Amino acid sequence: MNAEALSAAPILTVAGAVHAYGGRPVLRGVDLALGRGEIYALLGPNGAGKTTLIRTLCGRIRPDGGTVRLNGRDPARVAAARAGLGLVPQEIALYANLTVGENLRTFAALAGMPHRQIAAAVERALALTRTADRAGVPVKHLSGGYQRRANIAAAIVHAPSLLILDEPTVGVDIDAREAVDAVIRGLRDLGVAILLTTHDLDQAEALADRVGFLREGRMVLEGEPKALLAEAFGTQMEVLVHLSGTPDAAAEAQLAAEGLARTRQPSVWTRLDADGYAVAGTLDRRLRQVGLAPREIRVRQPSLANLFTRLAEQEPAA
Ligand SMILES: Nc1ncnc2c1ncn2[C@@H]1O[C@H](COP(=O)(O)OP(=O)(O)OP(=O)(O)O)[C@@H](O)[C@H]1O
Ligand SMILES: [Mg+2]
Known part of the structure; x- marks a missing residue:
């Protein structure tokens, strides 16, 4: 994270987020702040509450307690706040029979983008995800790696300030994973704040500026990977x-x-x-x-x- 990111107001802040499903607590007071141009990896065992936290950030769940602010506004109450956010779900969420370009034009229109801005926005999303050479190919004919990157393109076509990715590289081969990582780094370098969940700890260590360990709905450890490792293991x-x-x-x-x-x-x-x-x-x-x-x-x-x-x-x- 650079000095500019540190001094700027955070894009995302979560304070004391609490949530229960049917009386069973799943988030037990989670704090999180994310600045411009920062990659944050949310880690934790199955059932720790990672996806629940993401759904809270997206405004799909209104937490029982605590606050979520995206660019200063509550995404659960203010629809316009959600325009600042792009979500890449774990499953490919594209129209399989449409080409990559047609998908992106559709997503841009669904995001409410004015018609005359769509062509340029699609070009930009294709370039940033290195999918321009497949713009005319139906999604169902793409390799797994291109599908992953097209999925990211659909989430960034409206130029969000926060991009959330839930398990972006689960089940993809090493080359495709590195291509996805390169796209994520490129977006970070443009100032996008990035939150991702992964079970791939090597990916988190290589990619993230900060990691947070969620366990049973609590953030039990958070920091820069190198600093956390030095503190935990010293010279071991x-x-x-x-x-x-x-x-x-x-x-x-x-x-x-x-x-x-x-x-x-x-x-x-x-x-x-x-x-x-x-x-x-x-x-x-x-x-x-x-x-x-x-x-x-x-x-x-x-x-x-x-x-x-x-x-x-x-x-x-x-
Ligand atoms: N809609 C729901 N209704 C009831 N319980 C739920 C619901 N969604 C999740 N849970 C429960 O809440 C807990 C946290 O689930 P969550 O999906 O947030 O975990 P996770 O950290 O994303 O796990 P994973 O690594 O397996 O994706 C789990 O015990 C899960 O069974
Ligand atoms: Mg999950």
């Missing part, structure tokens, strides 16, 4: 041990005795230590002695995935 390194197969119960006990914890992959085990390289050497020798020769050992800086695991393991505050 992560040692990742790749085994050649899935360990049996006895082998698992031996790995645990070496201070290693299972990752999501049963054949990959992890440990944090300030002296990561020395630990890697010791682990290699000791695991070989018990017949668990590692296929590979990597030493790397801790990532948001390590932080996320640590937060998930902590007891939620009462």
Whole structure:
């Protein structure tokens, strides 16, 4: 985030947002502020309340308590406030039989844009999302990556100051993901405030100026990825041990005795230590002695995935 963004009034502010579904609290007092040209990644386990918070920001849910202001106005009460917002839903929300250009003209008209401004707005959205070379192609004939970017184009054709993306790259391959990330960065550089949810922590770490961890309706940690990692882990390194197969119960006990914890992959085990390289050497020798020769050992800086695991393991505050 640059100095200009810091000094400018925030585009979005949420203060003490509270919401319950049928008496069950889902948002328990969420604060959030987002400035011009800032990318914010909202993280948290399934059911944490991320989509509920987004629906609150879009004015689709009026919170039971607290305030939401988009460019100073309440999106749940002031329809004009919602014009400042573009939403990219998780599912592709385009007319499959229409071309990309026809879709964008339709979305611009639906946003209430005057007829004479539509052609230029469509050109701009195509350029910003790098979809101009497919403008004449029906959406149903596009690759997954182009569909994702066309979905973003539809959300920005009316030039919103805040763009919200719910899981923008779920289920797309790495090349398409990088293309989507590049589009998001380009919009950020133009001053658009960007809020995205993702379960891809590597994407969040690479893309976001700030991240927030939502858990059971509370923001439990927020900040710049690098600063959060430095605070949580200091000079510790992560040692990742790749085994050649899935360990049996006895082998698992031996790995645990070496201070290693299972990752999501049963054949990959992890440990944090300030002296990561020395630990890697010791682990290699000791695991070989018990017949668990590692296929590979990597030493790397801790990532948001390590932080996320640590937060998930902590007891939620009462
Ligand atoms: N319309 C609804 N009515 C009742 N309960 C709901 C409704 N929508 C969501 N919930 C519940 O509210 C909680 C928060 O849901 P939400 O969809 O906001 O979570 P999320 O963080 O977006 O999760 P995910 O990562 O799975 O998308 C969940 O327990 C969910 O079951
Ligand atoms: Mg969700």
